[in-house]
Amino acid sequence: xxxxxxxxxxxxxxxxxxxxxxxxxxxxxxxxxxxxxxxxxxxxxxxxxxxxxxxxxxxxxxxxxxxxxxxxxxxxxxxxxxxxxxxxxxxxxxxxxxxxxxxxxxxxxxxxxxxxxxxxxxxxxxxxxxxxxxxxxxxxxxxxxx
Amino acid sequence: xxxxxxxxxxxxxxxxxxxxxxxxxxxxxxxxxxxxxxxxxxxxxxxxxxxxxxxxxxxxxxxxxxxxxxxxxxxxxxxxxxxxxxxxxxxxxxxxxxxxxxxxxxxxxxxxxxxxxxxxxxxxxxxxx
Numbered sequence: 598x599x600x601x602x603x604x605x606x607x608x609x610x611x612x613x614x615x616x617x618x619x620x621x622x623x624x625x626x627x628x629x630x631x632x633x634x635x636x637x638x639x640x641x642x643x644x645x646x647x648x649x650x651x652x653x654x655x656x657x658x659x660x661x662x663x664x665x666x667x668x669x670x671x672x673x674x675x676x677x678x679x680x681x682x683x684x685x686x687x688x689x690x691x692x693x694x695x696x697x698x699x700x701x702x703x704x705x706x707x708x709x710x711x712x713x714x715x716x717x718x719x720x721x722x723x724x725x726x727x728x729x730x731x732x733x734x735x736x737x738x739x740x741x742x743x
Numbered sequence: 744x745x746x747x748x749x750x751x752x753x754x755x756x757x758x759x760x761x762x763x764x765x766x767x768x769x770x771x772x773x774x775x776x777x778x779x780x781x782x783x784x785x786x787x788x789x790x791x792x793x794x795x796x797x798x799x800x801x802x803x804x805x806x807x808x809x810x811x812x813x814x815x816x817x818x819x820x821x822x823x824x825x826x827x828x829x830x831x832x833x834x835x836x837x838x839x840x841x842x843x844x845x846x847x848x849x850x851x852x853x854x855x856x857x858x859x860x861x862x863x864x865x866x867x868x869x870x871x872x
Contacts, residue, residue, distance in 0.1 A: 676787040685822035692819055699822070723822040727788045733804065733821070 632710075633657060634664045639682040639702055641670040643731040645722060654738040655722070657713040665709045669702035672728035679703055683725030686739060688718065695720070702726075717743040775853045776863070777871060778829035779810070780845045782817030786826045786833045794828045811847030818846070827852055827863060838865040845870060 635655055638646040647653040657663055671681040678701075686698035695714050714720065724735035781794065790798045796813040806820065807813035817823040825842035827834040827850070834856070836842050845868060853867040 674788055674790045677789055678787065680787075683822070687822050692822075694822065699824075725784060725822045727784050727790055727799075730802070 632662055632664050634666060636666045637668070637684075637737075639667055639669040639684065639724065639735075641672045641729075643672050643724065643729045643735040645724075645735065645737040652738075654740065656740045656742060659713060659717050659741050659743055660715045661713045663711050663713050665700075665711065666706065667700075667702055667709070668706040669704055671704050672732075674727055674729065676701070676726050680726050682728055682735070683723070685723050685725045686714075687721050687723060688714070688716070689721050690718070699725070714741050717741045772855050773853060773866070774856060775851060776827060776829050776834070777849070777851045778827045778832075778834075779849050780814065780825055780836075780842055780847065781810075781828045781833075782814045782821075782823040783826050783833075783835075784817045784821065784823045785813065786828050794831065794833065809847065814846040815843075818843070833861075835860060835862040836865055837862055838868070841865060841868050 635657075636648065637653070637655075638648075640646055645653050647655070665684070667684060669682045675681045680701040681704050682702045684698075684700040684702060686695040687693065688695065697711055698714075700709055718741055720739040720741060722737040722739050724732060726732075728735065781796070785796050785799060786794055788798075796807065796810055799807040799813050799817075800809065804813075804816070806816040814825070818825055825836050825839055825846065827836055827842075836852075842865075849871045850868050851871050852863060852865055854863045854865040856863055
């Protein structure tokens with residue numbers, strides 16, 4: 598009799614945990630789906646490229662979570678540690694670096710989950726690896742909306 | 744009673760100062776290195792096996808006329824960071840504000856090294872002429 602009661606308690610606890618797990622999953626899935634994914638190509642010709650944009654520009658909301666999926670292709674020169682391009686965000690008005698937005702890119706595709714600056718305004722993405730004679734022009738506009 | 748309180752306060756103050764001194768400047772692992780303050784782009788790139796600004800200056804990049812101007816241009820305009828170059832070794836520096844004062848110059852740096860990131864936690868930096 599005691600064993601039966603014990604089994605029933607365990608079964609109830611198991612079911613409760615299972616229901617809680619499903620509930621958490623239901624909350625997590627929409628949150629993941631809402632993540633702003635931005636795909637960028639850091640190309641071998643020292644240009645940032647975004648599909649469907651002739652003049653690439655990134656627009657985000659202040660403070661939002663952003664997933665950057667960057668594919669990097671090796672240019673004419675690179676860093677000794679294998680970084681082929683950089684992806685560094687500077688505030689345009691004073692060229693201040695944005696903490697956390699100083700990425701070194703290896704050949705291939707890589708993902709970074711970052712938080713957008715909280716201050717709305719104009720920013721600039723720059724390559725920080727000397728990748729070719731055109732390296733100085735490897736930059737892209739980045740706008741933070743309120 | 745007052746006497747006891749004073750003694751306790753003195754002991755506490757001594758412990759606190761010893762702790763903060765130890766935290767800021769651990770006597771162990773403090774190293775001194777001598778090298779040049781250089782931008783990360785020129786320091787890490789394959790174009791500069793000699794860890795110099797020669798390639799940038801030869802190419803006539805605007806605002807890169809000598810060691811100082813090239814370093815400042817690459818950091819302030821192009822998003823790089825200040826590093827310490829000692830022969831063929833390149834160290835990242837945690838104190839970027841202090842490093843800026845010595846851009847392109849030869850310096851002696853005292854600090855501790857984080858071997859994981861190869862970053863120097865700078866205590867002192869002075870120019871070597």
